[in-house]
Amino acid sequence: QVQLVQSGAEVKKPGSSVKVSCKASGGTFSTYSISWVRQAPGQGLEWMGGIIPVFGSANYAQKFQGRVTITADDSTNTVYMEMSSLRSEDAAVYYCARLISPGIAVAAADYWGQGTLVTVSS
Amino acid sequence: EIVMTQSPATLSVSPGERATLSCRASQSVGSNLAWYQQKPGQAPRLLIYGASTRATGIPARFSGSGSGTEFTLTISSLQSEDFAVYYCQKYNNWPPTFGQGTKVEIK
Numbered sequence: 001q002v003q004l005v006q007s008g009a010e011v012k013k014p015g016s017s018v019k020v021s022c023k024a025s026g027g028t029f030s031t032y033s034i035s036w037v038r039q040a041p042g043q044g045l046e047w048m049g050g051i052i053p054v055f056g057s058a059n060y061a062q063k064f065q066g067r068v069t070i071t072a073d074d075s076t077n078t079v080y081m082e083m084s085s086l087r088s089e090d091a092a093v094y095y096c097a098r099l100i101s102p103g104i105a106v107a108a109a110d111y112w113g114q115g116t117l118v119t120v121s122s
Numbered sequence: 123e124i125v126m127t128q129s130p131a132t133l134s135v136s137p138g139e140r141a142t143l144s145c146r147a148s149q150s151v152g153s154n155l156a157w158y159q160q161k162p163g164q165a166p167r168l169l170i171y172g173a174s175t176r177a178t179g180i181p182a183r184f185s186g187s188g189s190g191t192e193f194t195l196t197i198s199s200l201q202s203e204d205f206a207v208y209y210c211q212k213y214n215n216w217p218p219t220f221g222q223g224t225k226v227e228i229k
Binding site: 062097 | 156158217
């Protein structure tokens with residue numbers, strides 16, 4: 001059974017950076033895209049970007065291009081999402097999710113992490 | 123960028139009744155449409171992909187239909203555990219975007 005376990009909650013100051021991890025277990029890691037989706041309090045879901053570890057390069061939604069970096073570490077089956085220049089509107093729950101088909105950057109997501117709450121406050 | 127619009131925003135349904143949720147795309151997405159269920163404090167759960175294929179372990183009371191720009195999620199007989207927010211998501215091209223959600227509440 002595939003499991004995605006995310007790192008714990010973070011409290012950050014405006015202008016700083018945050019790095020959230022997502023460790024996969026129980027399935028093939030390198031050929032499935034791991035994507036990041038965020039959800040601001042009381043709001044809907046927003047797709048940020050994703051990476052297929054075997055390919056190494058990430059894709060980003062235009063809104064997050066240049067401010068978000070997604071990387072993968074094959075040796076630990078972990079994907080990271082780092083966001084810089086945090087502002088109050090970045091306060092949200094950040095989810096990682098594995099796409100349903102291997103080798104595809106755009107698909108439905110069938111396995112999700114538990115979410116990581118990022119609070120941005122001075 | 124393709125915009126996904128869900129209706130209604132809130133649906134009030136009695137247990138045992140049928141619920142019909144709609145999702146409209148601003149351009150055709152073919153059959154590249156998924157539905158998710160989300161309960162408070164939980165991650166989304168994939169219900170349907172390919173517009174009409176139930177994900178593993180999803181009860182048969184959930185069904186999806188449609189193609190192109192018009193899609194429907196039907197819950198044939200609502201159970202207590204089905205009261206939640208439902209999102210559609212298109213994934214025909216980048217970026218994969220979500221609708222704003224439909225909340226299914228107890229009438």
